[in-house]
Amino acid sequence: MPNRLAQETSPYLQQHADNPVDWYAWGPEALAESKRSGKPILLSIGYSACHWCHVMAHESFEDADVAKVMNELFVNIKVDREERPDIDQIYQTAQAMLTQRNGGWPLTMFLTAEQVPFFGGTYFPKTARYGLPGFPDLLKRVRAYHDEAGGEIREQNAQLLAALARTGPKASGAVAMPDRGAIDAAFEFLKQSFDGENGGFGGAPKFPHPESIETLLRRYAADGDRDALSMAAFTLAKMAEGGIFDQLGGGFARYSVDDEWAIPHFEKMLYDNGWLLRLYADAWLATREPLFERTAEETAAWVMREMQSSEGGYYSSLDADSEGHEGKYYVWTPDEVKALLKPEEYAVVAPHYGLDGAPNFENVAWNFIVTGPVTDSALLESARKKLFVAREKRIRPGRDDKVLVSWNALMIAGMARAARAFGKPEWLASARRSLAFIRQQMWKDGRLLATYKDGRAHLDAYLDDYAFLLAALLEAMQASHEPGDLEWATQLGDVLLEHFQDAQDGGFFFTAHDHETLIHRPKPGHDNATPSGNGVAALALNRLAYLTGEMRFRDAAERTLALYAPQIARHPAGFGSLIATLEEMLVPPRLVKLSGPEDAIAPWKAMLDAVYMPATMVVSQPGASSVNALVCEGVTCLPPITSEAALRETLKIPTIASS
CATH class of the missing domain: 3.40.30 (Glutaredoxin)
Incomplete structure (x- = not known):
């Protein structure tokens, strides 16, 4: 019999609906059961495109013997980090504090009935390996510790809650606004960390870091700094020609496992592609590089072909795995390619995509990367079409088809910006369809709902939903005139000020004032895989002030920037969204x-x-x-x-x- 997760909107939770584990979704029922039974909580957080989440599920959660131990000893709660980023943020931070290690997914945390974590980690194998204990043995030891070390756990909990409270920025008297020096410092940091051989910043695993590329492009626009443009353009070119970009179907994977962008972690996330689409459009405007135009065109085509629902909303992600193997859908052997192409086509494709070299994926297969020039564009194009058609017949990776406001907003902004740059009305129409869908299905009684699937929208929206949607509306307004846009943008700005703004210290909490009470209330300013909600809110509100003449929006942006000034001074390159706000505070848009x-x-x-x-x-x-x-x-x-x-x-x- 399916468990409770069968009723959820999250495809990730639904993937666990047939587990023998007695899963709960996060909510009052699960939390009350922990208090009633005296059992601690086993909190498992992941997402549907997560490779190691699948591994742990197959090894442990689908195993009746492991599930029996879980059910006897714990109240088991499964959370989709994409639907509940508020919960994920809190427990990722707590995991790092408890273990002094980086977090990730799956996140495995053990909580008291009061929701305070006392032990945790990420992936645990079913049997001991990788220097990790076997999961069933770990479960028994953790439950014994919970039952026997109550005083020690209470003391640790108090220290943890105090440490979480200290993670939020606090206004301390008259904090000076950052100045031009912060912008220069961010640029200098990016110059120092830039990979001059492969592009990007730092080493493997290598992420696109769109916030850093945007900082460089904006510096070029402001100062004519050719070094900044060169670093941005070189990085974008290396990514577009690498394996992180799907050379047949368009769109970018999450990150590269190597320094050269050759082998990705194959999951494709909507949010990465929305932000990168915007950057390739901007870089094309700055350089007129044909590669950037082609990359934008193929990414937009992928989005409209595979990631937009018939209702208009954009889906969330594509899995890394198919048929139980990561990357299987995307990689080839030379024999497979030869069987589909004419000899003259193969003669063009092989040196262009690296098939004439050694295998680059697990020593047995080839993930396409650009390794040589195009010797005949017509033959290359006919070959690509044949290979794409053949690949379409393979068993596809799973698609997470829930619609998230925040991620949709990033894609709306990307499609609208790219539509303007390249003169593509069909891209703008795609963005407008998503906007209309959100307004119809996820904007209720003057507030947003965060997630939608199968006709059901629910969960209170977060800071990122409002901030990113406001920014997306400002992009759409520049692409075409729609009478209701500015009014809706103003309403979103008002919700940010009324329900998210910290009236005492400035800035914006991640959750609204009337949100469910959790053990901590984050106020993130640092850019991560997605831009900072505080940074995007500040930039968009500052712009909204000049569009409407309502200076309350600018005041809120200014207070946000002042609040994060000390953090920006310590690590300016980590706050690209707020650096962009600072630029437009120093020189108004x-x-x-x-x-x-x-x-x-x-x-x-x-x-x-x-x-x-x-x-x-x-x-x-x-x-x-x-x-x-x-x-x-x-x-x-x-x-x-x-x-x-x-x-x-x-x-x-x-x-x-x-x-």
Whole structure:
């Protein structure tokens, strides 16, 4: 019989619905059962595209003997970290404090009935190996410790809660705003950590770090710094030609296990691709590099083909595994490729994708990477189409088809920005479909719900949902005029101020004031796999202030920046989103308002969309009888500009930029 998880919206939880484990989802029922029974809580956190989560599930959670021990000794709670990032943040931090080791997934934590963790780790094998104890033995030892060391656990719990409380930033008197020095320091740090041979920052495992690439591109736009542009463009090129990019189907995997971007961890996440799509569009505007255009086109095509539901929302992720093996869907052997292609096609494909070299995946297969130039583009294209069609017939990796507001918002922003840069109305239409879906299904009574699947939206939304959606709306507004956009954006800004803002210290909590009470309330400012909610909120609210004239939004952004000033000073490169906010605090964003008949505005807008100006917002107001542009720097506006040439001259746009 399926357990309770069969009723959940999370595909990850549903994957465990047939386990013999007596799983609960996080909620009042599970927490009350722990208190009633006296059993501690075994909290297992993961997500559907997580390879080691699958391994632990197959080894332990599907095993009747292991499940019997779990059920006898613990109240077992399964959490999808993508639906409950609030819970995941808390217990990842606690795990690091308790073990002095990095966290990850699956996260395995043991809690008292009061939800305070007293022991934990990540993956545990069923039988002892990798220097780790076997899971059934560990369960018995942890339960014995819980029952016998109550005083020690209570003392440790008090220390842990105090340590968690200290992780949040606190305003200490009159904190000075960061200055230009923080921007320079972030750039210097990125220069020092830059991999000049392979691109990117640091070594394996190698993540894209889009926040760092964006910091470099923005520096180039602000100062004309060619070194910054060179580092960003080199990294983006290496990634686009590497195995982290799906050379046949488009889209980026989560990270590379090596320094050269050759072998990825094959899961594809919506959030990575939304942010990277935006960066490839920006980098193309700055360089006109054809590789960046092709990469953006293939990523957008993948998103619309495989990641957008018929209702309009974007799905969350694709699994790394298929048929029980990571990467099996994506890799090839030369014999498989030869069997599908003409000899002349293979002669082009083999040296281009590395099939004429040694296998690069587990010593037996080839993951396509660009290793040589294109010798015949027509033959390469015909070969790619044949290989793609053949790959489509393989057993596909699983898809997590829940819709998350925050991740959708990152993709909406990416699609809208790329649509402007490349003049692709179908990409904008895709972004607008997702926006319409969120508004219809996940915006209820003036508040957002975080997740949706199979006709059901639920869970209170988080800071990232509101902040990322506000930023996405500001991107969509620049791509096309829709009358309701600014009003909705203002409502989102008001919710941020009313329900998330820390009135005492500034900044924004990750959860709303009326959210479920947990053992800690995070207020994250550091960028991670997704940008910081505080950073995105501050940047978007500052821009919203200039669009609406409502300076309460700018004040909230300023207080946020001031709150994180000490942390930014210590590690500026970790706060790319807040560094971008700082740039637009020091030099207010420029606003260009176009008015006039829609067809007459179009060439003016096309000229502006063809230039990389990250600190400029362009909005249009069709309807007036004559065309003009109002250019405002902060709260100061120039007289209306009535010719395209004069606007080009005012904004110092070179003629070549509109070609």
